[in-house]
Amino acid sequence: MGAMAFPQLNWTTRPSRSALLRNWRTRAVFWCGAISVGLVAVGFAEACDWAIHIHARFITRWPLAAPLLTPLSFVLVVWATQRFVPGARGSGIPQAIAALDLPETDDRSRLLSLRIALGKIALTVLALLGGASVGREGPTVHVGASIMDALGRFARFPYDYLRRALVLAGGAAGLAAAFNTPIAGIVFAVEEMARSMEERTTGTLLTAVILAGVVSTALLGNYTYFGVSNAHLPTAGAWLGVLLCGCVGGLGGGLFATALIASGRRLAALAAQRPIALAFALGLLVAMLGLLSQGSTYGTGYDQARGLLTGQANPGLLFPVYKWLATLASYLTGTPGGIFSPSLATGAGIGADLAPLVPQAPLETMVVLGMAGYFTGVTQSPLTGAVIVMEMVDDHALILPMLATSFLALAVSRLVCKEQIYRALALPFLKPPRPV
Numbered sequence: 001m002g003a004m005a006f007p008q009l010n011w012t013t014r015p016s017r018s019a020l021l022r023n024w025r026t027r028a029v030f031w032c033g034a035i036s037v038g039l040v041a042v043g044f045a046e047a048c049d050w051a052i053h054i055h056a057r058f059i060t061r062w063p064l065a066a067p068l069l070t071p072l073s074f075v076l077v078v079w080a081t082q083r084f085v086p087g088a089r090g091s092g093i094p095q096a097i098a099a100l101d102l103p104e105t106d107d108r109s110r111l112l113s114l115r116i117a118l119g120k121i122a123l124t125v126l127a128l129l130g131g132a133s134v135g136r137e138g139p140t141v142h143v144g145a146s147i148m149d150a151l152g153r154f155a156r157f158p159y160d161y162l163r164r165a166l167v168l169a170g171g172a173a174g175l176a177a178a179f180n181t182p183i184a185g186i187v188f189a190v191e192e193m194a195r196s197m198e199e200r201t202t203g204t205l206l207t208a209v210i211l212a213g214v215v216s217t218a219l220l221g222n223y224t225y226f227g228v229s230n231a232h233l234p235t236a237g238a239w240l241g242v243l244l245c246g247c248v249g250g251l252g253g254g255l256f257a258t259a260l261i262a263s264g265r266r267l268a269a270l271a272a273q274r275p276i277a278l279a280f281a282l283g284l285l286v287a288m289l290g291l292l293s294q295g296s297t298y299g300t301g302y303d304q305a306r307g308l309l310t311g312q313a314n315p316g317l318l319f320p321v322y323k324w325l326a327t328l329a330s331y332l333t334g335t336p337g338g339i340f341s342p343s344l345a346t347g348a349g350i351g352a353d354l355a356p357l358v359p360q361a362p363l364e365t366m367v368v369l370g371m372a373g374y375f376t377g378v379t380q381s382p383l384t385g386a387v388i389v390m391e392m393v394d395d396h397a398l399i400l401p402m403l404a405t406s407f408l409a410l411a412v413s414r415l416v417c418k419e420q421i422y423r424a425l426a427l428p429f430l431k432p433p434r435p436v
Contacts, residue, residue, distance in 0.1 A: 073130020092142020138338020144174025253377015301345020
């Protein structure tokens with residue numbers, strides 16, 4: 001019987017030198033991009049903290065100046081955004097999501113560029129300086145995606161795989177560096193930014209997140225965003241806190257998402273025709289809320305959430321209501337800024353308000369569950385909600401209650417909000433721009 005002819009497989013064959021050079025160039029671009037995102041995220045965080053501190057000092061000294069300062073700063077930020085970097089408005093996460101679905105380079109350049117990244121940073125800092133209720137985490141995702149995409153353009157990578165992977169990894173690295181939460185960065189990229197995750201993208205994503213996290217940790221130390229929590233559920237009755245925080249947080253977050261999506265669409269024509277008047281009116285509302293809350297609604301809400309978690313401060317029973325309204329008004333102006341940190345602060349306030357109803361559960365446990373529940377209600381991303389809160393308070397023992405709270409909040413949120421907020425906000429960016 002003659003021997004059958006099989007194709008010869010040469011397992012010892014090595015890639016050519018040109019192929020090796022291309023591979024190393026690809027890795028170098030990813031590594032340099034991730035390190036750059038980490039460095040920029042740290043600088044951005046420091047600038048935002050400075051802006052919040054300066055605003056707080058100014059308002060403490062001249063509290064009645066808020067009705068003038070905040071509206072005028074909103075007007076300046078909105079004018080500068082529309083005049084110089086229209087792609088920088090809002091959170092930035094919708095732009096990053098839309099960029100993943102846009103095939104044309106010109107369309108993507110409207111959403112991701114170094115010019116937009118610089119504008120995003122400067123205008124978010126300016127908005128916080130004026131007292132806007134916005135966060136820096138969404139903008140950091142946008143900045144990270146823009147930096148990575150710019151490197152992909154420079155290296156002339158094909159968009160179908162490499163540059164799309166760069167955008168995805170840049171967004172994840174931005175979130176990881178902003179919160180020092182590497183696991184949450186990965187989960188966020190899979191759950192929120194990517195509808196499907198290719199196996200070959202996983203290594204890229206992990207590398208970018210790790211490098212950005214290493215840079216952040218090296219410069220800021222191995223910190224946890226809200227400190228270390230020892231929250232726990234000591235008895236079976238304490239699980240009532242999961243039920244309350246899941247239902248109330250999911251309802252509040254779902255209503256916020258619904259209001260943001262619906263109001264944005266209804267005000268779209270007014271925002272296009274009279275953006276300055278709208279910015280001034282909404283800025284005045286934010287200033288009034290700041291006066292009513294004794295300044296607790298200004299900024300990201302970090303100090304208020306941390307104070308509730310540690311028991312060192314209590315912004316009041318109505319704080320989550322005021323923060324809910326201030327964040328909605330700030331976002332509707334179109335000013336650059338995200339909703340991550342304000343949502344966590346609102347959730348912390350909800351948890352603290354619900355704490356007296358569950359005396360079996362410690363206050364800090366209710367605050368943690370409130371953050372997870374409300375954040376999930378807004379974003380409808382339960383894994384991101386549970387993991388990001390877990391990493392920010394460095395409490396792995398409460399992960400099961402947080403997951404239960406998050407998935408309950410997701411179910412409740414979907415009853416009042418049928419659209420996922422970032423997907424809905426990304427839709428306008430997928431449409432071609434109107435002719436001038």
